[in-house]
Amino acid sequence: MDFRDRVILVTGASRGIGAAVARAFAAEGGRVAVNYLRNAEAAEAVAAECRALGGDGWPVRADVGDAEAVAAMFEGVEREFGAIHAVVNNAFLAYAFDPAARTPFWDLDWADYERQMEGSLRGCFNVCRAAIPAFAERAEGSIVNIATDLVERPSIPYHEYTTAKAAVVAFSRNLAVELGPRGIRVNCVAPGLVYPTEGSRNTSEAAMERIVADTPLRRIAAPEDVAGPVLFLASDWSRFMTGQTLYVDGGLVMR
Amino acid sequence: MLGGGRRIPGGGEGVAAVAELAGHLPGLPAESVARETLRFSAWGRCAEVAAPVLSGDQLTALAAHVRRSRERFLAGLRTQEIVDILDRAVRTLLDRSDPRRRRAEELLPAVTGYDPETVRLGLTACLKTFRGAQLSAFVAEDFANPQMLDGFQPLRKGGYGRAFGPALIAHVWAGNVPGLPLWSLVSGLLVKSANIGKLPSAEPLMAGWFAGAVADIEPRLADCIGIVWWKGGDEVRQQALLDQAGLVLAYGGNATLERIRARVPVATRFLPFGHKLGFGMIAAAALDADKAAGVARRAALDIVRYDQHGCYSPHVFYVERGGAASPRVFASYLGGELAALSHRFPRRALDAEEAAGLAAARQEAEIRSAVSDSVEIAGDAEGAWRVVFADDDPGLAPAGANRTVKVAALDRLDDALPEIARHAPWLQTVGVAAAPEELFRLSALLGEAGASRVCALGEMTAPEAGWHHDGRFNLLDLVRIVEIERGAEAAAEDFAAYCD
Numbered sequence: 136m137d138f139r140d141r142v143i144l145v146t147g148a149s150r151g152i153g154a155a156v157a158r159a160f161a162a163e164g165g166r167v168a169v170n171y172l173r174n175a176e177a178a179e180a181v182a183a184e185c186r187a188l189g190g191d192g193w194p195v196r197a198d199v200g201d202a203e204a205v206a207a208m209f210e211g212v213e214r215e216f217g218a219i220h221a222v223v224n225n226a227f228l229a230y231a232f233d234p235a236a237r238t239p240f241w242d243l244d245w246a247d248y249e250r251q252m253e254g255s256l257r258g259c260f261n262v263c264r265a266a267i268p269a270f271a272e273r274a275e276g277s278i279v280n281i282a283t284d285l286v287e288r289p290s291i292p293y294h295e296y297t298t299a300k301a302a303v304v305a306f307s308r309n310l311a312v313e314l315g316p317r318g319i320r321v322n323c324v325a326p327g328l329v330y331p332t333e334g335s336r337n338t339s340e341a342a343m344e345r346i347v348a349d350t351p352l353r354r355i356a357a358p359e360d361v362a363g364p365v366l367f368l369a370s371d372w373s374r375f376m377t378g379q380t381l382y383v384d385g386g387l388v389m390r
Numbered sequence: 391m392l393g394g395g396r397r398i399p400g401g402g403e404g405v406a407a408v409a410e411l412a413g414h415l416p417g418l419p420a421e422s423v424a425r426e427t428l429r430f431s432a433w434g435r436c437a438e439v440a441a442p443v444l445s446g447d448q449l450t451a452l453a454a455h456v457r458r459s460r461e462r463f464l465a466g467l468r469t470q471e472i473v474d475i476l477d478r479a480v481r482t483l484l485d486r487s488d489p490r491r492r493r494a495e496e497l498l499p500a501v502t503g504y505d506p507e508t509v510r511l512g513l514t515a516c517l518k519t520f521r522g523a524q525l526s527a528f529v530a531e532d533f534a535n536p537q538m539l540d541g542f543q544p545l546r547k548g549g550y551g552r553a554f555g556p557a558l559i560a561h562v563w564a565g566n567v568p569g570l571p572l573w574s575l576v577s578g579l580l581v582k583s584a585n586i587g588k589l590p591s592a593e594p595l596m597a598g599w600f601a602g603a604v605a606d607i608e609p610r611l612a613d614c615i616g617i618v619w620w621k622g623g624d625e626v627r628q629q630a631l632l633d634q635a636g637l638v639l640a641y642g643g644n645a646t647l648e649r650i651r652a653r654v655p656v657a658t659r660f661l662p663f664g665h666k667l668g669f670g671m672i673a674a675a676a677l678d679a680d681k682a683a684g685v686a687r688r689a690a691l692d693i694v695r696y697d698q699h700g701c702y703s704p705h706v707f708y709v710e711r712g713g714a715a716s717p718r719v720f721a722s723y724l725g726g727e728l729a730a731l732s733h734r735f736p737r738r739a740l741d742a743e744e745a746a747g748l749a750a751a752r753q754e755a756e757i758r759s760a761v762s763d764s765v766e767i768a769g770d771a772e773g774a775w776r777v778v779f780a781d782d783d784p785g786l787a788p789a790g791a792n793r794t795v796k797v798a799a800l801d802r803l804d805d806a807l808p809e810i811a812r813h814a815p816w817l818q819t820v821g822v823a824a825a826p827e828e829l830f831r832l833s834a835l836l837g838e839a840g841a842s843r844v845c846a847l848g849e850m851t852a853p854e855a856g857w858h859h860d861g862r863f864n865l866l867d868l869v870r871i872v873e874i875e876r877g878a879e880a881a882a883e884d885f886a887a888y889c890d
Binding site for chain 1: 507511683684687726727730731733734
């Protein structure tokens with residue numbers, strides 16, 4: 136896939152899935168805005184890798200939960216790169232995927248759900264709002280929102296996390312209907328458990344083996360596995376697809 | 391065990407900030423010890439290890455120190471007290487936030503070449519077998535009455551017996567699988583011997599970290615442990631150690647073991663542990679449509695763990711015809727699982743010699759495949775794994791290791807037994823998937839052929855605590871039994887102050 140001269144904003148790209156997606160765009164020639172919240176050093180390292188891979192990389196700090204900060208980030212990206220062609224909403228509130236230490240429903244408060252809705256949906260909302268004017272000028276643009284296959288099959292009930300991600304899927308479908316006529320596509324990529332990432336490093340071997348046993352392709356996803364479908368949905372190869380969710384979990388979920 | 395890390399000859403590529411000090415040398419002033427730097431690199435990491443190079447005099451002084459420490463402290467401990475100290479030391483190394491454990495996870499991938507996940511999981515699996523309850527199992531396995539290690543106990547024949555370990559045990563370790571030296575070192579401590587172990591150049595760290603962890607808990611016990619190093623083939627230093635020991639345990643290939651045996655003083659006991667050739671047996675009953683893929687996954691894990699460099703690792707799987715999944719289908723499942731596992735646990739990079747060995751084995755298989763319909767090869771383009779499928783060819787031989795395995799289809803598993811028996815001296819572990827009656831029937835035949843350990847698939851590289859290594863006794867082989875004969879006790883009665 137050729138992303139030469141295409142500008143892509145990847146949120147939460149200093150590590151894990153976001154970093155792998157940023158590198159994959161760069162390897163195809165893309166110019167990547169590497170958004171981060173806290174770890175400037177890691178984001179700069181990812182940006183440097185993007186440059187080394189033949190694309191371009193530019194670290195940009197912004198809390199995606201803060202609409203003003205997001206607007207400023209878009210201004211910055213357009214100033215740096217001149218345009219913006221695709222955004223990948225990958226940033227989310229830190230969440231520990233540890234089956235043994237998860238909080239059961241009866242110990243959760245509404246505030247826990249609110250925090251996840253803020254973390255997953257609000258960031259997505261802010262970035263999409265800011266992206267529309269940039270895309271609408273050319274009547275083209277692709278938004279890829281990262282969800283989770285847990286919305287379809289909650290193998291482990293991470294209640295508040297998965298509920299918020301399900302909201303992201305519904306949000307994306309509505310947005311696809313709204314923005315389709317303006318040439319903007321909105322799709323989701325729903326990975327299964329991705330290892331290793333900051334969130335999954337405490338997932339036990341036993342839990343991973345259980346998932347692997349039910350997964351036709353017989354392994355856990357690596358961050359790099361998520362990149363291919365994201366690039367596909369961001370590219371013209373998927374130009375007649377919108378409102379879709381691609382499950383990237385080795386066949387655990389089929390629909 | 392065989393294999394080795396990726397040693398960088400001389401200086402050169404990336405240099406780590408601080409060299410890790412290898413070894414454990416109680417009683418020797420640190421500044422008096424010469425060091426040689428070993429450099430390793432893999433997975434984008436570098437490690438520098440400062441290995442100790444002792445003079446002959448220093449080796450003698452170290453031997454004297456650990457012996458003296460044993461007399462003063464270890465010889466007077468009860469076995470349970472030793473178990474408790476080792477348990478606490480092992481628990482610190484099981485804690486992933488422990489500084490030594492963190493060093494181990496950081497450095498061992500570079501040193502051994504095994505990927506970081508294999509090292510992390512392997513360390514935990516290995517260390518778990520040395521916790522208190524497991525160490526008690528070690529002792530109970532060899533001693534019907536474990537108090538025999540602490541004092542004279544009544545014997546069935548009459549009289550009393552007590553087990554004594556030698557004053558000093560010398561260990562000559564080999565291979566690059568992290569943690570292997572712990573098996574013999576822990577055994578030596580449980581029989582209350584002082585121990586000096588020679589580190590393998592391919593993994594010169596873990597034994598020293600273990601001794602360090604013991605030192606944090608009970609320095610007087612760590613004072614009974616010396617961990618040394620010399621370059622392979624240094625006969626002078628080796629002799630200095632062999633001459634001091636009451637018992638010598640050595641690991642390695644037959645040529646190495648022969649050389650050591652020739653140097654061990656005639657009155658000193660010598661326990662050699664040579665290379666072994668593991669294999670698996672899969673009965674038709676384990677190959678129904680529901681179970682076959684799971685069996686293949688467990689077999690693949692046994693292949694992937696340490697890239698077949700353990701003495702217990704499998705090199706051939708005998709697969710019985712007649713199950714719902716044919717041996718050919720099983721072979722393709724095995725290939726699929728090896729491919730899937732290589733994402734999570736990539737194979738270590740091979741050095742030139744290993745790569746050449748693997749290429750030669752591949753070429754030979756390709757020629758056989760070209761001239762025969764009954765041989766098929768599957769593997770990925772980079773050679774990260776390879777399955778050679780052969781009809782009715784029970785030949786048992788390693789095919790280059792490093793995730794190369796043969797699947798041999800047979801009408802009956804028994805058809806492999808004559809070939810297996812031909813390799814009796816090299817047999818040890820057999821992974822078996824079969825129904826219970828078949829498991830026992832096969833085990834009897836395998837035992838007769840020379841095997842010493844039958845285990846489940848997926849567990850070939852993780853022997854149980856207290857297993858009989860090569861069919862021998864871990865502790866009993868180290869001790870001598872001192873008897874007080876019945877007559878001696880009866881005669882003593884006459885001399886008691888309270889004698890009527």
